[in-house]
Amino acid sequence: MSAPVIDIRGLVTRFGTNVVHQDIDLSVEAGEVVALVGGSGSGKTTLLRQVIGLLRPDAGQIRVFGQPLFSGDALADRRLRQRFGVLFQQGALFSALNVLENIAFPLRELRWLDRATIRDLVMMKLAMVELEPRHAWLMPSELSGGMIKRVALARALSLEPELLLLDEPTAGLDPDRSAAFVSLIRTLRGQLGLTVVLVTHDIDTLAALATRVAVLGERRILAYGPLDHVMNVDHPFIQNFFASDRLQRRPDVTVR
Amino acid sequence: MSAPTVSFDREGAAPVASLCGDWTLQGLEGRVDALRAALDTGEARAAARWDLTGIARIDSLGACLLWRIWGDRLPPTLDAGEHTLAMLESASVLGTRSRLATPQSTSFDSLAQLGRAGLSFGRQIGDLVALIGQLLLDLLHIARWPRDAPLREISANLYKTGVSALPITALVGFLIGVVLSYLSALQLKTFGADVFIINILGIGIVRELGPVLVAVLVAGRSGSAMTAQLGVMRVTEEIDALATMGVPRSLRLVLPKVLALVTALPLLVLWTSSAALFGGMVAASIQLDMSYGFFLDTLPRVVPIANLYIGLAKGVAFGLVIALVACHFGLSVKPNTESLSSNTTKSVVSAITCVILVDALFAIATRHIGLPGG
Numbered sequence: 259m260s261a262p263v264i265d266i267r268g269l270v271t272r273f274g275t276n277v278v279h280q281d282i283d284l285s286v287e288a289g290e291v292v293a294l295v296g297g298s299g300s301g302k303t304t305l306l307r308q309v310i311g312l313l314r315p316d317a318g319q320i321r322v323f324g325q326p327l328f329s330g331d332a333l334a335d336r337r338l339r340q341r342f343g344v345l346f347q348q349g350a351l352f353s354a355l356n357v358l359e360n361i362a363f364p365l366r367e368l369r370w371l372d373r374a375t376i377r378d379l380v381m382m383k384l385a386m387v388e389l390e391p392r393h394a395w396l397m398p399s400e401l402s403g404g405m406i407k408r409v410a411l412a413r414a415l416s417l418e419p420e421l422l423l424l425d426e427p428t429a430g431l432d433p434d435r436s437a438a439f440v441s442l443i444r445t446l447r448g449q450l451g452l453t454v455v456l457v458t459h460d461i462d463t464l465a466a467l468a469t470r471v472a473v474l475g476e477r478r479i480l481a482y483g484p485l486d487h488v489m490n491v492d493h494p495f496i497q498n499f500f501a502s503d504r505l506q507r508r509p510d511v512t513v514r
Numbered sequence: 515m516s517a518p519t520v521s522f523d524r525e526g527a528a529p530v531a532s533l534c535g536d537w538t539l540q541g542l543e544g545r546v547d548a549l550r551a552a553l554d555t556g557e558a559r560a561a562a563r564w565d566l567t568g569i570a571r572i573d574s575l576g577a578c579l580l581w582r583i584w585g586d587r588l589p590p591t592l593d594a595g596e597h598t599l600a601m602l603e604s605a606s607v608l609g610t611r612s613r614l615a616t617p618q619s620t621s622f623d624s625l626a627q628l629g630r631a632g633l634s635f636g637r638q639i640g641d642l643v644a645l646i647g648q649l650l651l652d653l654l655h656i657a658r659w660p661r662d663a664p665l666r667e668i669s670a671n672l673y674k675t676g677v678s679a680l681p682i683t684a685l686v687g688f689l690i691g692v693v694l695s696y697l698s699a700l701q702l703k704t705f706g707a708d709v710f711i712i713n714i715l716g717i718g719i720v721r722e723l724g725p726v727l728v729a730v731l732v733a734g735r736s737g738s739a740m741t742a743q744l745g746v747m748r749v750t751e752e753i754d755a756l757a758t759m760g761v762p763r764s765l766r767l768v769l770p771k772v773l774a775l776v777t778a779l780p781l782l783v784l785w786t787s788s789a790a791l792f793g794g795m796v797a798a799s800i801q802l803d804m805s806y807g808f809f810l811d812t813l814p815r816v817v818p819i820a821n822l823y824i825g826l827a828k829g830v831a832f833g834l835v836i837a838l839v840a841c842h843f844g845l846s847v848k849p850n851t852e853s854l855s856s857n858t859t860k861s862v863v864s865a866i867t868c869v870i871l872v873d874a875l876f877a878i879a880t881r882h883i884g885l886p887g888g
């Protein structure tokens with residue numbers, strides 16, 4: 259087995275006196291889809307930001323693709339960053355660029371693709387997230403909430419990342435689109451062997467995609483393992499989160 | 515990771531083209547042109563069968579390249595793994611080229627552009643007039659319901675635009691006074707007309723230079739800040755949030771800024787003019803040996819008090835202009851960063867231009883007041 263894609267050891271995060279993470283260990287193997295769940299404010303987004311390297315942990319080590327995030331070598335760091343795609347909770351689209359330019363932006367930054375190819379790639383990505391070609395000319399402020407999510411996903415996918423970090427990708431999508439998102443991730447995983455870490459509150463998505471679930475709470479990882487294993491952990495938050503009535507909508511996924 | 519390759523096999527009746535390796539963004543880097551050339555040969559076109567089973571990984575870039583090379587369709591006989599085939603089929607959304615042509619520009623466009631610029635200018639003026647009208651209504655509202663007066667906001671704005679501008683305006687005023695006095699003294703000395711330095715400095719600074727100097731500084735300092743603040747509130751939909759809480763945006767956001775600036779600017783004019791005169795006085799005493807006592811004694815005799823009133827009136831007018839322009843551009847920011855930055859620039863430039871225009875109007879309107887021989 260090769261080195262884990264993400265390897266977090268002894269992570270501690272504090273904002274002033276507010277301790278968000280205390281001694282977190284987590285490792286994600288290649289090809290896995292790990293769902294990160296936890297109550298609001300439990301530090302899921304913060305954890306993701308640390309994996310991306312936007313936030314330095316107060317203690318502990320994070321290695322991505324076996325390399326430390328801050329190696330000191332600017333070129334290596336940049337290369338490393340091009341290997342993962344990120345979907346931010348609020349979309350974080352560039353407000354001054356239209357949809358086409360937003361998705362094309364990372365591709366243009368590579369500087370070796372010609373314009374026509376970039377166009378083609380953008381159109382393919384738009385189709386993947388079920389947006390129409392005419393949407394390419396809209397500005398971010400002219401998009402609906404769900405469309406922002408989908409454009410942000412298309413942008414995250416544009417560099418064909420090996421690791422995809424998604425912060426609530428299905429929040430704000432209608433059930434049909436959520437299902438389409440699930441099948442898109444499944445397909446990409448099959449084709450490209452993607453590794454995915456996604457934060458979600460949506461049990462359907464989680465049940466359909468996740469190979470493992472990590473539950474964040476009380477500043478630590480309460481449970482980490484396959485869904486049916488995690489569901490049986492005896493902890494009030496977990497029992498509440500996976501309360502059986504919520505899964506009744508999808509009886510096919512309760513036990514796998 | 516293995517490099518993407520192309521090979522042709524002409525054994526048997528039908529030639530076979532086989533593709534191998536990683537047809538991904540990483541694998542294709544630096545090899546796109548070579549592969550395109552290799553696939554754009556007679557041999558490739560003659561291929562009766564395409565064997566893609568050797569492809570280890572393929573992503574959108576690989577699929578899109580092949581799709582275009584095949585002439586916007588899949589070849590009739592294709593051997594490919596399930597994933598490769600799915601990826602290639604996803605490229606079929608591309609259809610044929612030029613489906614996504616950018617709107618073409620014509621010669622007519624420049625005319626339309628001109629018309630649009632004219633209309634937008636007209637609309638801006640209209641918006642500005644509406645803003646002024648709204649402010650008057652707000653004032654009436656406050657006269658009827660004094661409890662709605664946004665006193666806290668006014669005082670906060672007074673502090674930001676007035677009090678915190680004191681050091682910088684004093685410094686700039688002082689230095690300008692020194693420079694002006696020094697340069698004039700050089701000239702006046704040659705004519706032996708030393709005492710006229712007081713006339714020059716007095717009228718020049720109190721009537722003209724003080725107000726304009728303050729207006730330019732405040733337009734750069736507070737005008738840009740006001741525009742940026744309102745603009746960000748537009749971008750982040752905070753203004754909409756205020757509106758839904760029944761807080762009228764002009765009363766709470768615009769009026770305090772206008773009132774604060776209208777109050778603060780004349781006071782700043784007084785302050786800066788004093789600093790400039792002080793600087794001039796210091797320079798004159800060094801350059802011309804003119805005592806402070808003489809300077810202060812002569813000043814009110816040679817500079818009619820009307821000049822001070824004109825200076826203060828200019829302060830009020832400039833404050834009004836700067837605040838209105840800043841708020842107008844702030845409220846017309848479109849929800850994107852580009853518009854925010856361009857509107858902030860426009861706000862400062864327009865405010866300073868308007869100030870100079872108003873100053874010219876003042877010069878004409880007051881040409882008989884407060885000047886010797888006037």
Ligand SMILES: Nc1ncnc2c1ncn2[C@@H]1O[C@H](COP(=O)(O)OP(=O)(O)OP(=O)(O)O)[C@@H](O)[C@H]1O
Binds near residue numbers: 296301
């Ligand atoms: N930049 C910051 N400065 C100070 N505190 C912060 C900062 N960012 C996050 N926090 C705090 O860290 C905690 C975790 O925040 P985080 O955004 O990671 O939550 P989350 O799990 O993503 O929640 P949600 O599900 O609501 O998105 C919160 O208590 C928050 O107040």
Ligand SMILES: [Mg+2]
Binds near residue numbers: 303304347425
């Ligand atoms: Mg979050």
